[in-house]
Structure formats: structure tokens, C-alpha cells
Amino acid sequence: MKLPRFSRKTLCIPYAVFLLFFVVLPMLVIFFYAFTDETMHPSFGTFIKFFSDPTKLSTIVYSLVIALITTVVCLVIAYPVAYILARSKMKKKFVILMLFVLPMWINFVLRVNAIRELFNLLASLHGMEWLASANYFKTVFGMVYDFLPFMILPLYTTMLKIDDSLYEASADLGAGAATTFLRVTVPLSMPGIMSGVTMVFLPSMTNYVVSDMLGNAKVTIIGKFISDYFGNDWHMGSMIALVLLVVVFLSTWLSGGFKSEENVRGTVL
Amino acid sequence: MAEHIIELQNVMKYYDDNLVIDNVSFYVNKGEFITFLGPSGCGKTTTLRMIAGFDLPTSGKILLNGQDISALPPNKRPVNTVFQRYALFPHLNVFENIAFGLKCKKVRNTYENAEGKRYTKTEKLSKKEIAEKVGKALEIVDLEGFEKRSISTLSGGQQQRVAIARAIVNEPEILLLDEPLGALDLKMRKEMQLELKAMHKRLGITFIYVTHDQEEALTMSDTIVVMADGVVQQIGTPTKIYNEPANTFVADFIGESNILNGTVVGDKKVKFCGKTFDCLDDFGINEPVDVVVRPEDIRMCAPEAGTLAGEVISVVFKGIHYEITVQVGKYELVINSTESRAVGERIGMTIAPDGIHLMKPKYTTNVFDGVITKRNTVKFADGEFDCDVTQLYPGSHIDDEEYLVTAGGEKIDLTDTEVRVEVGLDDISISDDAEAGGTTGRIISIIYKGDHYRLIVRTEGEDEEDFVFSTDDLWNEDDLVSVIVPREKIRLSLKNPEGKKR
Numbered sequence: 001m002k003l004p005r006f007s008r009k010t011l012c013i014p015y016a017v018f019l020l021f022f023v024v025l026p027m028l029v030i031f032f033y034a035f036t037d038e039t040m041h042p043s044f045g046t047f048i049k050f051f052s053d054p055t056k057l058s059t060i061v062y063s064l065v066i067a068l069i070t071t072v073v074c075l076v077i078a079y080p081v082a083y084i085l086a087r088s089k090m091k092k093k094f095v096i097l098m099l100f101v102l103p104m105w106i107n108f109v110l111r112v113n114a115i116r117e118l119f120n121l122l123a124s125l126h127g128m129e130w131l132a133s134a135n136y137f138k139t140v141f142g143m144v145y146d147f148l149p150f151m152i153l154p155l156y157t158t159m160l161k162i163d164d165s166l167y168e169a170s171a172d173l174g175a176g177a178a179t180t181f182l183r184v185t186v187p188l189s190m191p192g193i194m195s196g197v198t199m200v201f202l203p204s205m206t207n208y209v210v211s212d213m214l215g216n217a218k219v220t221i222i223g224k225f226i227s228d229y230f231g232n233d234w235h236m237g238s239m240i241a242l243v244l245l246v247v248v249f250l251s252t253w254l255s256g257g258f259k260s261e262e263n264v265r266g267t268v269l
Numbered sequence: 270m271a272e273h274i275i276e277l278q279n280v281m282k283y284y285d286d287n288l289v290i291d292n293v294s295f296y297v298n299k300g301e302f303i304t305f306l307g308p309s310g311c312g313k314t315t316t317l318r319m320i321a322g323f324d325l326p327t328s329g330k331i332l333l334n335g336q337d338i339s340a341l342p343p344n345k346r347p348v349n350t351v352f353q354r355y356a357l358f359p360h361l362n363v364f365e366n367i368a369f370g371l372k373c374k375k376v377r378n379t380y381e382n383a384e385g386k387r388y389t390k391t392e393k394l395s396k397k398e399i400a401e402k403v404g405k406a407l408e409i410v411d412l413e414g415f416e417k418r419s420i421s422t423l424s425g426g427q428q429q430r431v432a433i434a435r436a437i438v439n440e441p442e443i444l445l446l447d448e449p450l451g452a453l454d455l456k457m458r459k460e461m462q463l464e465l466k467a468m469h470k471r472l473g474i475t476f477i478y479v480t481h482d483q484e485e486a487l488t489m490s491d492t493i494v495v496m497a498d499g500v501v502q503q504i505g506t507p508t509k510i511y512n513e514p515a516n517t518f519v520a521d522f523i524g525e526s527n528i529l530n531g532t533v534v535g536d537k538k539v540k541f542c543g544k545t546f547d548c549l550d551d552f553g554i555n556e557p558v559d560v561v562v563r564p565e566d567i568r569m570c571a572p573e574a575g576t577l578a579g580e581v582i583s584v585v586f587k588g589i590h591y592e593i594t595v596q597v598g599k600y601e602l603v604i605n606s607t608e609s610r611a612v613g614e615r616i617g618m619t620i621a622p623d624g625i626h627l628m629k630p631k632y633t634t635n636v637f638d639g640v641i642t643k644r645n646t647v648k649f650a651d652g653e654f655d656c657d658v659t660q661l662y663p664g665s666h667i668d669d670e671e672y673l674v675t676a677g678g679e680k681i682d683l684t685d686t687e688v689r690v691e692v693g694l695d696d697i698s699i700s701d702d703a704e705a706g707g708t709t710g711r712i713i714s715i716i717y718k719g720d721h722y723r724l725i726v727r728t729e730g731e732d733e734e735d736f737v738f739s740t741d742d743l744w745n746e747d748d749l750v751s752v753i754v755p756r757e758k759i760r761l762s763l764k765n766p767e768g769k770k771r
Contacts, residue, residue, distance in 0.1 A: 163356065165352050165354065169358070171322070171323075171343040172323075173344075173369050174373035174374055174439065
């Protein structure tokens with residue numbers, strides 16, 4: 001009897017099975033629920049209901065805006081940090097990098113709780129009462145705090161790979177500091193920017209733990225919406241999930257199109 | 270007199286606490302092709318980087334056309350660099366890479382307005398001007414039609430050409446080239462050497478070239494600056510440097526040579542390998558000298574007809590010539606000749622007076638600053654050695670309590686006394702066993718001297734002292750060894766005979 005030979009194809013089977021049961025099948029289920037009514041008959045009712053309901057649409061826009069602000073703030077903070085750390089000759093720069101990354105070792109819910117308590121404490125102070133109702137501010141603050149490492153790390157690793165001689169070449173060719181930054185540093189760190197943006201933008205659109213705990217449940221983002229609907233209306237929940245999927249697909253496709261000419265190595269952390 | 274475009278005046282450069290450029294002064298004539306040549310770590314690249322502006326000298330001045338530019342940032346200097354690994358921008362295509370410098374450039378243009386008034390405006394170069402200049406630069410490096418190509422699709426040689434085009438398109442006064450051909454294969458390198466030389470003629474600008482390849486330096490340069498250990502060893506034309514090396518380092522580094530110990534025995538007469546030769550260099554009688562004889566300057570003849578006679582121990586065919594090694598007594602000499610000889614054959618050899626180069630030996634003895642310890646040993650060069658302290662005071666001896674008792678009966682505690690330590694070139698040996706000697710260090714230089722090797726071992730502690738000595742054994746450069754000096758060979762003398770204590 002011949003022993004069965006393992007080819008690369010056979011080794012793929014477990015993954016294919018996993019993919020089928022935990023990715024493809026659930027997607028089909030969502031698709032099925034999104035386009036059926038309570039009697040499980042095909043229907044565009046949920047679709048029409050979703051796009052004719054201004055509160056639902058505004059939630060999507062809210063989510064996008066919050067995610068956008070979070071991403072921009074993260075980028076603005078992370079870029080100089082990553083740049084300085086990657087370029088400096090400091091011996092202990094790893095320690096500083098760890099200081100930014102270390103909070104990730106603590107449970108996420110615990111961290112958000114801690115921030116909430118801090119805000120509560122601050123809000124009790126004289127002159128700081130406005131904090132108690134600044135739900136959007138607190139939500140964005142919490143998200144920035146939580147997702148900052150995901151922005152710093154890819155930026156840092158891409159910038160570390162930029163050869164010092166390129167900065168020297170730029171100066172040698174007559175470029176001042178600002179020109180070098182705009183024409184060498186930024187374009188060469190673009191893969192890091194793209195992967196950092198993706199890693200912050202997507203979770204900040206769906207991760208409703210932060211908005212729930214810091215926004216006094218006043219801030220509803222798309223993730224919260226999906227979770228709420230799956231309590232009683234699977235059809236609407238599936239529809240929102242599907243819309244989110246399309247939004248994510250579109251934004252990934254757009255950023256992917258943006259960097260099609262780039263050297264994509266090192267984009268994924 | 271030619272115009273000095275670049276002049277270095279007493280330039281010193283420290284990286285942290287390491288001295289990498291030690292008081293270097295020289296000038297470069299306008300339009301010259303000058304090469305900094307030396308082994309890795311000799312400071313040649315650092316010197317280039319200081320001219321480019323990437324590194325600033327710790328002290329000293331760099332003058333460009335007589336103006337001090339020591340502190341000027343690189344983007345303000347009229348020099349451009351071709352980097353060792355090209356440093357092309359990977360996100361830009363060939364055209365954009367070459368145009369990078371032009372886009373940064375601002376020029377002053379004078380216009381006449383409608384009323385006939387003239388005014389000047391500082392402007393960037395127009396797209397058309399840039400395209401024209403880039404086109405011309407690509408033509409110079411033979412890469413027409415490559416404008417749209419991405420850098421990653423180019424071969425090493427093509428990237429090299431783009432790097433050169435990117436530098437020369439800015440019409441710099443000086444073009445700096447940092448080992449630009451190091452990454453190319455031999456054939457390509459030879460081609461590029463000739464092309465660069467031709468380019469230098471055509472452009473008429475000053476080229477400053479850095480390389481560790483002596484053949485490259487000899488082929489291309491008008492002037493060569495030989496560097497070692499952060500110090501300029503010799504400056505001269507390739508012919509002069511080859512034919513009249515200033516010291517054994519240069520002789521050993523440039524081309525092949527037989528380096529022997531000799532003694533001057535009369536007016537323009539030198540004795541080495543046990544025979545007396547006529548030479549052209551003037552030295553004082555009885556002075557010890559280093560003798561350098563190029564392998565091609567030794568003529569072979571019948572055994573009885575030569576000044577020297579010996580037995581052929583190896584013959585290697587090198588393409589154009591044979592490399593013949595001859596045992597002459599206890600010395601080994603290398604001869605390059607177009608004639609071959611059989612191994613084992615006895616031959617005679619003559620050397621014409623102009624083939625013998627004498628130079629002052631750089632090292633005749635090792636001198637260190639030392640301190641006597643409590644145990645009557647001496648500390649120097651990052652280590653501690655047994656020594657005979659009684660030599661400091663004639664007729665003295667050590668008593669039971671380890672005090673020194675002078676001839677006059679005076680008791681002296683020698684602890685912390687500063688002394689001058691002298692060790693002869695033949696009194697040092699080294700060992701692989703780190704515990705065997707008084708200190709450890711790395712071998713930084715090995716020069717074969719006919720019948721022995723002259724080694725330099727540098728200690729790795731904070732003293733960083735060099736031990737120079739002769740040995741019959743072959744070691745490897747960079748080996749970590751311990752340095753052994755026999756107790757009786759350490760010669761001590763008091764530094765300040767009056768006040769013994771610090």
C-alpha cells in the first residue's frame with residue numbers, strides 16, 4: 001500500500017475548512033439575513049428601511065467622523081514620535097518605544113475603565129465640570145489612547161528602514177530640512193502611514209467599548225448599532241454589518257490603489 | 270601656481286572619544302582628480318564626509334576657495350556626492366532622482382519690464398530647463414531613454430550611472446565619490462574607472478575619490494593621498510607614491526614590496542641580507558633603515574654573477590609575469606619577472622641602485638608611560654607586568670617588606686611612582702592564551718620583512734597603546750592576543766627623578 005503523500009495542496013485543507021466554516025459561511029448567513037424578511041422570504045425591505053432612516057445614516061457618518069478624527073490625531077502624535085525614535089542615535093530608545101507600547105499589555109477594558117475614573121475625578125474639580133458631558137471628546141480621547149501604539153509601531157518600523165544615506169543624499173543635493181521631510185521622509189514612510197491608518201481607522205469605527213464607557217452611552221458608533229440590532233432584529237443587524245463591510249472594502253481598496261506603485265514590503269506589522 | 274579649491278587646515282575629528290582624523294592638512298588643486306587611499310578605518314571616508322558637510326570637524330578648518338566652510342550644512346555647499354551604495358531614492362524614478370537637486374535649486378534671473386527697467390527675481394528652474402539638464406546628464410552617463418524606469422529595475426552598474434548623473438547634473442564645483450565602484454564586478458569596475466576618468470576630463474571639475482583599492486587609485490588619480498590611522502602618510506602623484514614610498518606602510522600598501530631591515534654602511538651604501546648595495550638615498554652612517562625593494566626591481570642572473578644568491582622555493586604564474594619566491598639565507602625575497610625559473614634552482618640576483626629605497630624606520634623601540642604598583646610591578650598599556658624595580662636606583666635592593674632600599678640605605682615606597690617604560694622590538698612575544706601575558710590587544714598591522722614579520726598590537730583598554738615588535742610566526746590581522754614581555758626586558762627609568770611621587 002502506498003502511503004498518502006502530502007503535497008502543499010493537502011496541507012491547505014485544514015485552513016480551507018476553517019475559512020469555509022468561520023468566514024465564508026457566516027458571511028453568507030449575514031447576506032441571507034440582510035436580504036430576507038421575518039418570514040425568511042427574499043426582500044429588499046431592510047435595505048430600503050436602512051437607507052431611508054436618517055438616524056441610521058447619521059450614525060454611519062458619526063462613526064466615520066469619529067474614526068477619522070481619531071486616526072488624524074493618532075497620526076499627528078505618532079509621526080513625530082516615530083520619526084524622532086527612528087532617527088535618534090539614543091541607546092535607550094527602545095525603552096521609550098516600550099513606554100508607548102507597554103499599555104497594550106494591560107487589559108483593554110481595564111484601561112478604558114481607568115480613563116473613565118480619571119475623567120470622573122477631573123470632572124469633579126472646579127472649572128472642569130464641562131468634562132462630565134463632553135462625550136465625544138472623551139470617546140475620541142480614549143480611542144486615541146488605545147490605538148496610538150498601532151500607529152506608532154508600523155511608522156517606526158518603516159522609518160527605521162529608511163537609510164540614513166538617503167537623508168544625506170537629499171541634503172547633499174541642496175534640500176533643506178523641510179524639503180527633505182516632504183520629499184523624502186513622508187513618501188518613504190507612506191507604507192507605514194497606510195498600515196497605521198488602516199489599523200487605527202477600522203477598529204475605531206467598530207470598537208464600541210470605548211464609546212460605551214466614555215461616552216455615557218450617548219455616542220453610538222456603528223459597531224454598537226450592529227450589536228444592539230442582533231438582540232432582536234437579525235435582518236437589520238446583518239444589513240448594517242454588510243454596509244460596514246462595503247465601507248471597509250472601499251476604504252481598503254482606495255488606500256490599496258494609492259500605494260499600488262509603492263514598495264509594499266513592511267506595510268504589515 | 271594652481272588654485273586651491275579645497276584646503277584642510279589641522280583638521281581633527283573625534284567620534285565620541287575616538288580620534289579618527291589626527292591633524293590632517295592638505296589642499297586640492299582646482300580641476301584635479303585626487304584620491305584618498307587607505308585601508309578601511311583609516312579616516313578617508315570621514316575626511317570626505319567632512320568636505321561634503323555630513324560630519325563637522327572637531328577642530329581645524331576646511332576652506333573652499335579660501336572661504337571657511339567648516340560649519341556650513343551640506344545643502345549650502347557647492348559639492349555633490351556619489352554615495353557608496355548609491356543612495357538613490359527608491360520612491361522616485363530615474364528622471365525624478367536626477368531632477369531632485371535641480372528642483373531644490375533657485376537661480377537669480379534678470380528681466381526687463383515694459384518701461385525698460387531691469388529687475389532680478391529668484392526663481393526655481395522651469396520644467397523645460399530641468400528636463401533639458403536631466404537629458405544631458407543621462408547622455409553623459411549613457412542612459413538615454415531610461416527616464417521613466419524605476420530604480421529597482423536597474424542593474425548595479427545602471428544605478429551607479431544614475432547616481433553619478435544625479436550628482437553632476439547640479440554642476441558642482443567638486444564631485445565627491447565615496448568608493449563608488451565597490452559594489453560592481455571586476456570587469457564593470459575597470460570600464461567605469463576609464464569612463465570616470467574620461468568624464469573628469471570632459472567636465473573639468475574637481476573629483477575627490479575615496480577607495481581602498483590601490484590599483485584603482487593608481488589608474489585614475491592625478492594625486493593620491495595615502496592615509497592610515499587618521500594620519501596622512503604621503504601625498505603625491507601615482508608614480509611618485511609607487512616609486513618613492515615615504516614609509517614602509519605606503520610601500521606595503523601600494524603594490525607589492527620586499528621590506529627588509531638594513532643598515533647604512535657608507536656614503537650611499539646600505540647593507541641588508543648580509544650584502545652591501547649601492548643606493549641613491551642619503552642617510553647617516555650606521556643608521557638603521559627600512560629597505561624597500563619592489564619585486565620587479567630584482568634582476569635574476571647566474572648564481573655567481575649576482576650580489577645575492579638563493580634557491581627558488583615557489584613559482585606562481587600571474588598572467589603577465591611570474592611571481593618567484595627565493596630563499597636567500599634566512600630571508601625570503603619575492604621577484605616578479607617575465608622569465609620563469611624552476612623550483613629548487615639556484616639563482617643570482619642583482620638590484621640596481623634606483624631599485625633600492627631607504628626610509629627611516631618608524632619604530633625602533635616601544636615607549637610607554639607606566640606606574641609602579643604596590644607589588645613592585647609596573648602598570649602600562651592597559652596591563653600589569655612583572656619588572657625589576659631595582660634598576661631605577663643603581664645598587665638598590667628589595668627588602669623583606671618589599672620596600673626598595675637604595676645603595677645609600679634609604680627606604681623608598683615606590684607605589685604610584687611614574688616611570689618611562691621601554692621595550693625593544695625583539696623583546697615582545699604574543700600568545701593566544703589571554704592569561705599568558707601582561708595585557709591583551711588586537712593585531713592591527715602585519716608587514717613581512719623578508720625573514721620576519723613586523724606586527725603592531727593595539728591594546729583595547731582606555732590606554733590604547735601600540736606594541737610594535739618582530740616575530741617569525743605568521744598571525745592574522747584582528748586576532749586577539751596577549752602580550753608577553755619578559756621581566757628582564759622591561760627597562761624602566763624615572764619620569765621625574767627629583768619628586769618621585771605624583
